[in-house]
Amino acid sequence: MKTSITLTQIEREINESVSIVLKTDLEGKITYVNRDFIEVTGFNEQELIGKKQSVIHHPEMPKEILTDIWMTLQSKKPWIGVEQGLCQNGDHFWVYSCVTTVREHGKVVGYMSVSKKSTKEQIEKAHAHYRAIKHEERWHTALLRKAKDFSNRITINNKIACIFVMVALTTCMLGFNGISGIKESNHGLESVYKNRVLPLKQLKVINDMFSTNIVSTGQKLQRGIITSSEAAANVDQALQVLEKEWKEYLASPHAESESALATEIQPLFDTALESAVLLQGIIRSDDIERLMTYNTSDVYKAIDPLTESLNKLSSLHYTGVATEYEITQANYIKHRNYAIAFVFVALMICALLGWNLNRSIIPRLRAIGSNLRESAEEMNNKLVPRSEHRDELTDVVDAYHALKTRLDFDHKEAVSSIQRIKATLDQASIAVTLSNRDNRLIYMNHAAKTLFENMSAGIQQYHPEFALDKMMGENLNQYVENAADRELLAAEISSAKTIDTTMANHHLQLVVSPVYDETDGYALGQMTQWSNRTTEVIAEKNVAKLIQQAVAGNLSERIDTSTLPTGVIRDISSGINQLLDAIITPLTMAANYVDHLSKGVIPAEITDNYHGDFNIIKNNLNACGLAIKALVADANLLAKDAEAGALTTRADASKHLGEYRKVIEGLNATLDAIVTPLNMAANNLEHIARGEIPAKITASFNGDFNNIKHNLNTCITSINALVSDVNILSNAANEGRVSVRVDASTHLGDFRKIVEGVNETLEMIVGPIATVKASVETINTAAAEITSGNNDLSARTEKQVSSLEQTAASMEELASTVKRNADNAKRANQLALNASDVAVKGGEVVSDAVVTMNAINDSAHKIEDIIAVIDSIAFQTNILALNAAVEAARAGEQGRGFAVVAGEVRSLAQRSASAAKEIKALINDSVSKTFEGTKQVENAGKTMEEVVASVKQVADIISEIATASVEQSTGIDQVNNAMNSMDEATQQNAALVEEATAAAESLLEQASALADAVSVFKLDDTNITLADNVIEMHPALRPHAIVRPNVIRPNTVARQNTPVKPQFADMQTQAKRVITAEYVNAHWEHV
Structure with a gap:
């Protein structure tokens, strides 16, 4: 677009009231331009929307300016400056622009530029800036400009940081200077102490030792003031101190003059020291005459030269102290001057920086405050003067510029919008009024003025002071005649409401809507729409009356149109009357x-002539009558045939239409649904009755018919x-598997009872069979064992006869020996009883000793507990004494006596604690020894108890031996007699064995035959286990229960006279009776 425009170099003037607004998206494409923009540039909106915003910049505007704008916006700061714009005809214009970001929900969605007319001074600065960018200025001018720009770009933060750094640097320098001075002073003080004070102290001690301890000790000893031992101790102490102090002095650092003088003093010191050693020998020898000589001449000859030299050495040290002081004083003056210089320089620099900071902030803040006050007093288009500084305050001013620019734009847009809304409301045909929160009138459109002008005569009847030109600020609620409507209109509302009321003989409909502030939802007032429904209300009343009469059945009532005004309402009323006249006749016919x-009467066909929809009603009524007649005829046909049992009869549904056809089809389908499952059920029941079980029904049915199928x-x-389970049982029985059963839980009702009855019947049969089979096996085994046993018994009987003869002879010898043992056992038993009595008495004595030792041990433990309590009391008393001492110390002089008492208490507590510990130690030793004694007595008691028990056991054993010996003697006599009886019984057994062998062979043959008879039945493991349980319950049926009869022959009966056969026959009969009657019946009852 820009390349096709020819530049004219003509500057277009802009009015100060013009505000050019441009909006772009994040990519810089234009999304909105206002009317002033279009009028100034000459472009139309279609040419600009969607184009880059750079198309409206003049080509002479440097790209650096555009880059600066973009970078500033990217840093989320507003850009404020002078721009050179381009018009469609090639002219240019200068504007002072404020470019800011546009945010929605906290997110940047675009940019907005608001531009106003720029001043001549701003234009000249812009030209100079453009030239500087294009390098059209001299080098020194550019250098000065760059330096000035650098100075202006120093932020307030940097300036404050410089002041802070300067203060911090000054503080650091002062601190460093102070620390250096303190360090030097400390070094000097340390040197004075170590090199001057300590040596002076050492020299003074040496001088005092010689003058006081050496000289004075000799004088005092001579005068008898001190004893020889005290004098010797003083001299010894002096010698030790002198050697120590002189060595330490020589080891410390000194000046050359001091070291030289100390070297000269060393021989004098040795001489004086030898004199002191001489005094030591005189004191020890207790030579008074030699002591007097020493005190008057020798001691002074040795000590006076040393004392003079030591004084000279001390003077040198005093001179050194003065020198150190002068050096320290000089260092103090030097560091003080440094500190003053640092503080002065820092104050000057901080003052300069503070003045610069104040100069760059305070005037601008005053200008901002003045502009803000002017903006608060009235809306103006002035902006805060923008300085050359680029710091935080400039950012604040730029932000304020952006805010004010945006507010001015929003204010202008709001004013324009309000003006448009007002113009629209003024031209509206419906009456509209606006009221504030107090329902005071603040606006009314032309239609509202016309309405209230028409109602003014009626309003003045109740409100004589009413005037149309005085309504502004008045409360409109007062003009409403109905009190309830007046209160409703005056009430605060939160949503739209409609009020039908009357005012000055006019019927009005008021639609009241609240007006809110969109930003915070604050209620600003309300808008009321006034609709004059007077004519409509009159017509509505007439129509309502007509409808009321029609509802009451009075169709002859009509609307009186003579009272209605000419117009739409009157025409509608006349049309309603004509409509009623046209409707009454066909409605009457249709009603009949x-x-x-x-009433169930199908009327004859209607033959009267009607037109239009009324003729359609007539034809429909005739068709309805014919359809109902056909439906009734087919229904009667189906009912008669069904009553006669002809369920195959069906009605022809094609003769009917719509729902009537559905009725006939439904009847036919109903008959089909009934007949099919009935036929199916009848056929299946017929097959079942003949014993032919049919297959399952697979056809689909619904509802109750499906239940019949299931x-x-x-x-x-x-x-x-049921048939399958019965076949299983029958086949198993044929095969002899009488233990097979079927699961009765798979059957229901009487079928389950049948299966359970069959199972129970088989159980009753299987029980006896299983028992008989088990018994047969047992009998067979027993018979075999009896046969084998009889053969063995016969052989052993023969051996027994010979053995019995030998045994009888031995038994006679054994009888005499046992009698002698019995007599000895009686005497031993008496001795054992006596020993047992003595052991019991000893055990009682030991038990009493154990009880006594336990009582002593318990008493010792109690004493130990008492001593522990005493120890605890002593400890607590000691704590209390300590606390009392602390409190007495806090009380000072007043608590001194209490402190003494507390100390005595504490001493007593400590002694009590010591005594308690000693007693406790003794008691513990006694307890431990008592405990050991108790253990030993207990061990002795246990040992005694064991001895008593052992003695008792010995006595019991001997008593048992005596008793056994007597019993043996008696028993042997009986055995001797029995041996004779055994001889006779053995002879009888031989005859019985022969008979039993023959009977066993016969029994074995019968058992084999019975086993073959029951082998046809096959039993499972459960029935076999059950039979084994029955045998276990009855010992007579066990294999080991059938034993050889224990026959004892009476002594008086001879072998040949004993009836053997009847006894064996009785035993066989008893076993047969047990197997066949008692046990089988018991098992049957168990099953």
Whole structure:
């Protein structure tokens, strides 16, 4: 677009009231231009929308300016400056623009530029800036400009940081200077102490030792003031101190003069030291005369030269102290001057920086405050003057510029919008009024003025002061005649409401809507629409009256149109009257026809002539009558044939239409649905009655017919299952498998009872069979064992006869020996009883000793507990004494006596605690020894108890031996007699064995035959187990229960006279009776 425009170099003037607004998206494409923009540039909106915003910039405008605009916006700051715009005809214009971001929901969605007329000064600065960018200025001017720009770009933050850094630097320098001075002072003080004070102290001690301890000790000893031992101790102490102090002095650092003088003093010191050693020998020898000589001449000759030299050495040290002081004083003056210089320089620099900061902030803040006050007092188009500084305050001013520009734009747009809304409301045909929150009138359109002008005469009847030109600010609620409507109109509303009321003989409909502030939802007032419904209300009343009469059945009533004004309402009323006249006749005919149908009477065909829809009604009524007649005829036909049992008869549904056809089809389908399942059920029941079980029904049915199908299928399944289970039992019985059963739980009802009865019957049969089979096996085994046993018994009987003869001879010898043992056992028993009594008495004595030792041990433990309590009391008393001492110390002089008492209490508590510990130690030792003694006595008691028990056991054993010996003697006599009886019984057994062998062989043959008879029945493991349980319950049926009869022959009966056969026959009969009657019946009852 820009390349096709020819530049004219003509500047177009812009009015100060013009505000050019341009909006773009994030890519810089134009999305909105206002009317002023179009009028100034000459472009139309279609040419600009969607184009880059650079098309409206003049080609002479440097690209650096556009880059600066874009970079500033990217940093989320507004750009404010002078721009050169391009018109469609090639002219250009200068504007002072403010470009800001557009945000929605906190997100940047575009950019907006608001431009106003720029001043000549701003245009000249823009030209100079453009030239500077194009390098059209001199080098020194450019250098000065860059330096000025650099100075202007120093931010307030940087300036404050410079002041802070300067203050911090000054503080650091002052701190460093102070620390250096303190360090030097500390070094000097340390040197004075170590190199001057300590040596002076050492020299003074040496001088005092010689003058006081050495000289004074000799003088005091001579005068008898001190004893020889005290004098010797003083001299010894002096010698030790002198050697120590002189060595430490020599080891410390000194000046050259001091070291030289100390070297000269060393011989004098040694001489003086030898003099002190001499005094030590005199004191020890207790030579008074030599002491007097020493005190008057020797001691002074040795010590005076040393004392003079030591004084000279001390003077040198004092001179050194003065020198150190002068050095320290000089260092102090030096560091003080440094500190003053640092503080002065820092104050000057901070003052300069503060002045610069104040100069760059305060005037601009005053200008901002003045402009803000002017903006608060009235709306104006002035902006805060923008300085050359580019700092935080400039950002604030730019933000304020952007805010004010945006507010001015929004205000202008709002004013324009309000003006458009007002113009629209003024031209509206419906009356509209606006009221504030107090229902005071603030606006009314032309239609509202016309309405109230028409009602003014009626309003003045109730409100004589009413005047149309005085309504503004008045409350419109007062003009409403109905009190309830007046209160409703005056009430605060939150949503639109409609009020029908009367005012000055006019029927009005008021639609009241609240007006809110869109930003915060604050209620601003309400808007009321006034609709004059007077004519409509009159017509509505007439129509309502007519409808009321028509509802009441009075169709002859008509609307009186003579009272209605000419117009639409009157025409509608006349049309309603004509409509009623046209409707009454066909409605009457239709009513009569429907009345006949409701009574079950099908009327004759209507032959009267009607037109239009009324003729259609007539034809429809005739068709309805014919259709009902055909439907009734087919229904009668089906009912008669069904009553006669002809269920195959069906009605022809094609003769009917619509729902009537559906009725006939439904009747036919109903008959089909009934006949099919009935035939199916009849056929299946017929097959079942003949014993032919049919297959399951697979056809699909619905509802109750489906239930019939399921029931028949269930019946067929149950019968098939019953027949299958019966066949299983029959086949198993034929094969001898009488233990086979069927599952009765798979059957229901009487079928289950049948299966359970068959199972129970088989159980009753299987029980005896299983028992007989098991018994036969047992009998067979027993018979074999009896046969084998009889053969063995015969051989052993022969051996027994010979053995019995030998045994009888031995038994006689044994009888005499046992009698002697019995006598000895009686005497031993008496001795054992005596020993047992003595052991019991000893055990009682030991038990008493154990009880006594336990009592002593318990007493010792109690004493130990008491001592522990005493120890605890002593500890607590000690704590209390400590607390009392602390409190007495806090009380000072007043608590001194209490402190003494507390100390005594504490001492007593400590002694009590010590005594308690000693007693406790003794008691513990006693307890431990008592405990050991108790253990030993207990061990002795246990040992005694064991001895008593052992003695008792020995006595019991001896007593048992005596008793056994007597019993043996008696028993041997009996055995001797029995041996004779055994001889006779053995002879009888031989005869019985022969007879039993013959009977066993006969029994074995019968058992084999019975086993062959019951082998045809096949039993499962359960029945075999059950038979084994029965045998276990009855010992007579067990294989080991059939034993050889224990026959004892009376002594008086001879072998040949004993009846053997009857006894064996009785035993056989008893076993047979047990097997066949008692046990089988018991097992049968169990089953």
